[in-house]
Amino acid sequence: MKMEELSWEEFAKMKKSIRAVLIPVGSVEAHGKHLPLGTDVFxxxxxxxxxxxxxxxxxxxxxxxxxxxxxxxxxxxLYPGTINVKADTLRRYIRDILDEFALEGFKELIILNGHGGNIYPLVEAAEEIAGKHDVEILLINWWIDFREEISKICSSQGHAGEDETSVMLVIAPGLVKMDKAKGEKKALPVRVIKKDIGLEVFPDGVNDNPRGATREKGEQILEIVSDKIAEILVGRL
Ligand SMILES: [Zn+2]
Structure with missing residues (x-):
């Protein structure tokens, strides 16, 4: 049920019998020269x-x-089109959204996250709300939590990499430029935090080789990830 399509009256009526709300969270961010800026929300x-x-x-x-x-x-x-919200702003923004849903009476708040940089602020926001309301918050980072399943489908995983590119080939093939899909896995021995580190770790906004991406792999990933989440939720709702 897409909440934004309901009137307040319909919402009020339906929420009486619905325990859970899922909030997709992403980023507007460079994803190589081959994927759209909205990939982490799509x-x-x-x-x-x-x-x-x-x-x-x-x-x-x-x-x-x-x-x-x-x-x-x-x-x-550092890449054009990345619209960065500071971690503290995001934490407080998400906290307020979770707070509102808890006040609406939902007992299960599910955050479906599409972007790595969001994880720490999301955990902090969730902890704050879990300490205040009698709710359970599930934070799902789909590409991490189901890494084992995804690694059986893709030869590698990464930002704008084989997995994300495959998924986008299913969702919006017209927005994927496979002729521009290139990159490689880059890893530093420790986390380095400095301005423009993205040039080193994410050249052109990529950190993986996306060449092996296919629509079939994307379909398999979307199915297994949604199956797995469904399984988890059936046990909790
Ligand atoms: Zn991404």
Whole structure:
């Protein structure tokens, strides 16, 4: 159920029998020269869509909240089109959103995150709310939590890499420029925090080789990830 499509009256009526709300969170950020800036929101939105259908088949309804588009992206901020929200701003913004949903009466707040830079602020916001309300918050970082499954489908994983590119080939093939898909895995022995570190770790906004991406792999990833989340939620809702 997409929340933004309901009137307040419909929402008020439906929430009486719905325990969970899922909030997709992403970023507006450089994803190589081959993927759109909205990649980290497009993926959670598609996973949410599939998840909602799967849960419905099991007789469970959830609300899908409108996504939070802007996220925290320090390392990729040097590339045009990355709109970085400071970690503390994001933490407080997400905290207020979670607070509102808890006050609306939801007991299960699910954050479906599409972007690595958001993780620390999301955890902090969730801890604050969990300390205040009687709610359970699930933070799902889809590309990390289901890494084992994804690694059986893709030969590698990474920012704008084989996995994300495959997924985007399913969601919006017209926005993927495979002729511009190139890159390689870069890793530093320790985390280095400095201005323009993105040039070193994410040249052109990529950290993986996306050449092996295919629509078939993307379809498999979206299915297994939404299946896995559905399984987790069936046990909790
Ligand atoms: Zn991404």
């Amino acid at each position: 993926a959670p939105l598609e996973i949410s869509r599939r998840l909602e259908k799967k849960l419905k088949r099991k007789g469970i309804d959830i609300f899908i909240a409108p996504p939070v588009w802007y996220g925290h992206s320090f390392v990729l901020n």
